[in-house]
Amino acid sequence: MRKTVILAALAMTLTAMAQTAGGGISEQMLQQMERQYAAQPTNKALRNAIASNAIDNLTKNQDNAGALDTYFSIETKKQSIHDQKSSGRCWMFSGLNVLRANFAQRSDSLTVEYSQAYLFFYDQLEKANLFLQGIIDTAREPIDAQRVQFFFHYPIGDGGTFCGVADLAEKYGLVPMSVQPETFSAESTSRMAAIMKSKLREYGLQLRKMVADGKKTADIQKVKTEALAQIYGMLCLTLGEPVKEFTYAFKDKNGKQQTPAKRYTPKSFYEETVGGPLNGTFIMVMNDPRRPYYKTFEVEYDRHTYDGHNWKYLNLPMDDIEQLAIASLKDGRKLYSSYDVGKQLDRKRGYADTENYDYGSLFGTTFGMTKAERISTFDSGSTHAMTLTAVDIDPNGNAAKWKVENSWGATWGQQGCLIMSDRWFREYMFRLVVNKKYVSDKLLKDYEQKPTMVMPEDPLFQEDN
Numbered sequence: 001m002r003k004t005v006i007l008a009a010l011a012m013t014l015t016a017m018a019q020t021a022g023g024g025i026s027e028q029m030l031q032q033m034e035r036q037y038a039a040q041p042t043n044k045a046l047r048n049a050i051a052s053n054a055i056d057n058l059t060k061n062q063d064n065a066g067a068l069d070t071y072f073s074i075e076t077k078k079q080s081i082h083d084q085k086s087s088g089r090c091w092m093f094s095g096l097n098v099l100r101a102n103f104a105q106r107s108d109s110l111t112v113e114y115s116q117a118y119l120f121f122y123d124q125l126e127k128a129n130l131f132l133q134g135i136i137d138t139a140r141e142p143i144d145a146q147r148v149q150f151f152f153h154y155p156i157g158d159g160g161t162f163c164g165v166a167d168l169a170e171k172y173g174l175v176p177m178s179v180q181p182e183t184f185s186a187e188s189t190s191r192m193a194a195i196m197k198s199k200l201r202e203y204g205l206q207l208r209k210m211v212a213d214g215k216k217t218a219d220i221q222k223v224k225t226e227a228l229a230q231i232y233g234m235l236c237l238t239l240g241e242p243v244k245e246f247t248y249a250f251k252d253k254n255g256k257q258q259t260p261a262k263r264y265t266p267k268s269f270y271e272e273t274v275g276g277p278l279n280g281t282f283i284m285v286m287n288d289p290r291r292p293y294y295k296t297f298e299v300e301y302d303r304h305t306y307d308g309h310n311w312k313y314l315n316l317p318m319d320d321i322e323q324l325a326i327a328s329l330k331d332g333r334k335l336y337s338s339y340d341v342g343k344q345l346d347r348k349r350g351y352a353d354t355e356n357y358d359y360g361s362l363f364g365t366t367f368g369m370t371k372a373e374r375i376s377t378f379d380s381g382s383t384h385a386m387t388l389t390a391v392d393i394d395p396n397g398n399a400a401k402w403k404v405e406n407s408w409g410a411t412w413g414q415q416g417c418l419i420m421s422d423r424w425f426r427e428y429m430f431r432l433v434v435n436k437k438y439v440s441d442k443l444l445k446d447y448e449q450k451p452t453m454v455m456p457e458d459p460l461f462q463e464d465n
Contacts, residue, residue: 040364046362050362055359055362056357058362059357059358059359059361059362060346060356061355061356061357061358063355064353064355064356068351068419069392070414070419071392072390072391072392072401072403073391073392073393074326074329074390074391074392074393075329075389075403076329076333076389077101077104077332078389079097079100079104079111079405080111080113080410081406081409081410081416081417082097082407083407083408083409083410084187084407084408085182085187085188086187086188086189087158087186087187087188088158088159088189088465089116089158089160089189089407089465090384090386090407090464090465091159091160091161091162091164091165091336091338091385091463091464091465092116092119092120092123092160092164092165093116093385093407094162094336094337094338094385094386094387094405094407095162095164095165095336095385096114096116096165096174097405097407098162098335098387098433099114099165099169099174099273099274100112100113100114100273101334101387102274102333102334103274104253105332105333106275107250109253109258110250110251110252110259111250111251111252111253112176112250112273113176113177113178114174114175114176114177115174115175115176115177115180115243116177116186117180117181117182117183117186117239117240118172118174118175118179118180118243119165119168119174120186120239121235121239121240121242122168122171122172122242123160124156124235124239125228125231125232125235126168126307126308127155127156128155128196128200128227128228129306129307130301130306130307131151131155131156131200131204132200132203132204132207132224132228133224133306134147134151134301135148135151135152135204135207135208136207136211136220136224138151139208139210139211140212143208146457147301150301150456150457151204152204155196155201155204156193156196156197156200157193157463157465158189158193159463159464159465160463160464160465161284161311161385161463162282162284162336162385162433163284163308163309163310163311163312164308165278165336166279166282166308166309167307167308167309168308169270169274169278170270170277170278170279171307171308172242172266172267173265173266173267173269174269174270174273175243175246175266176246176269179243179246180240180242183238183239183240185238185239186238186239192234192238196234199230199231199234200227200231203223203224203227206223207220207223207224207227210223242266243266244265245264245265246263246264246269247261247262247263248262248264248269249261249262281435282435283313283433283434283436283439283443283444283447284311284312284313284314284431284432285313285314285315285316285321285324285433286313286314286315286316286430286431286460287315287318287321287371287429287430288315288372288375288430288460289370289371289372289375290372290375290376290460291315292315293315294314294315294316294443295314295315295446295452296312296313296314296315296446296447296449296450296451296452297312297313297451297452297453297454298310298311298312298451298452298454299311299312299453299454299456299458299461300453300454300456301456302456311461312451313431314443314447316443318425320443321432322399322425324434324438324439324443325337325388325391325402325432325434326391326399327438328434328435329389329390329391331438333435334388334389335387335388335432335433335434336385336387336388336431336433337385337386337387337404337429337431337433338382338384338386338429338430338431338464339382339383339384339386339420339428339430340380340381340382340383340384340428340430341384341386341428342384343380343424344356344357344424344428345418347412347413349413349414350412350413350418350419351413351418351420351421352418352419352421352424352428353421353423354421354427375459375460376459377459380428381430381459381460381462382430382431382460382464383462383465384464384465385431386404386405386407387404387405388402388403388404388432389403389404389405389417390402398422399422399425400422401419401421401425402419402420402422402425403418403419404417404418404420405417406418430460
């Protein structure tokens with residue numbers, strides 16, 4: 001009997017040792033955690049408070065919750081606020097905001113609102129083509145190879161950058177929102193995307209097998225075209241068949257018709273409202289403190305690799321980026337920009353500041369990572385594009401705060417806009433697209449360097465949505 005007990009105890013000891021071998025939680029470690037928690041007399045009260053309240057309500061910094069200063073010394077003309085609803089198309093809304101603002105500035109009194117649904121149709125079609133062609137090009141690699149896994153993991157999606165707006169608009173033209181309005185699936189993309197992803201993955205396996213079986217290139221391309229035709233049909237049913245011709249008359253900001261009705265194609269409407277090519281007129285700059293500044297980088301297999309341009313950018317310090325933004329805003333030009341918008345965001349007030357919430361005091365710790373460290377560990381990165389519209393300059397000539405037009409509807413935040421302190425802007429702003437006319441010759445020369453290729457899995461190069 002005694003021997004049996006000893007053997008059982010030994011077995012339990014060995015089991016415990018096995019469970020903690022190689023970094024598991026031991027009994028001693030657990031006891032230390034319990035003692036450390038129990039040693040804080042305020043934890044019981046905090047636990048009770050957190051059990052019944054939202055964390056942000058408990059951590060809201062009352063010293064930073066006063067009335068907002070909404071004055072801006074440099075501000076572009078206001079325009080209507082749109083709503084991307086339950087979709088990841090912020091990049092398209094922001095890009096089209098810039099284009100319609102440019103048109104309003106040139107035309108003085110006329111306005112235009114572009115159809116996001118129209119351009120989104122071709123965005124989805126080209127992303128489907130990227131997946132299919134990428135699968136063909138990597139078909140001889142094992143299915144668990146990094147690049148093959150990338151394609152099957154992300155066969156299609158809503159996200160993008162201004163580069164996509166430029167490529168798509170030049171190629172397919174633009175139409176007014178009234179000509180091709182939003183649909184349910186445009187505003188709520190998840191189910192449509194899930195169905196198309198499943199079908200694309202099925203075609204991807206078929207194409208890989210054809211390559212492995214040594215099928216002719218013409219036969220492989222035929223199946224690829226059939227796959228794209230299937231996706232095209234799905235997009236027509238969910239987003240509407242793309243408009244080919246339409247009649248349109250321009251109105252002023254009060255909705256009064258200012259021009260006779262005229263017949264357009266998407267390409268002729270693009271020419272009349274945009275005025276010429278977009279590619280070559282702008283550069284994208286980024287603040288990535290992990291990488292050397294004044295160097296150019298390009299993202300491999302960007303979503304427009306086959307049908308447009310890879311995403312290319314010049315890495316700059318925030319001081320330089322702010323000067324570019326101020327120069328553009330002074331001239332009345334709005335800018336495409338992107339941020340880690342969820343960090344320290346007071347949604348109710350429409351205000352972003354690094355001191356909005358004090359999570360450290362509530363949990364008895366600190367959060368001390370630098371911007372570079374947050375990016376490297378996937379703790380921060382560009383998540384949302386918005387249209388930069390205003391800056392307030394302090395008496396010393398420095399930026400004090402910024403304002404963007406958001407795409408979450410006119411009732412959100414500050415009448416559809418978000419105000420950002422400069423300290424928040426420097427920590428959580430990542431990308432800016434600026435017209436070359438506001439860029440110095442030195443920076444333009446830097447931009448033309450041969451780019452270093454970076455991988456699409458990099459934490460900072462997820463697309464804006």
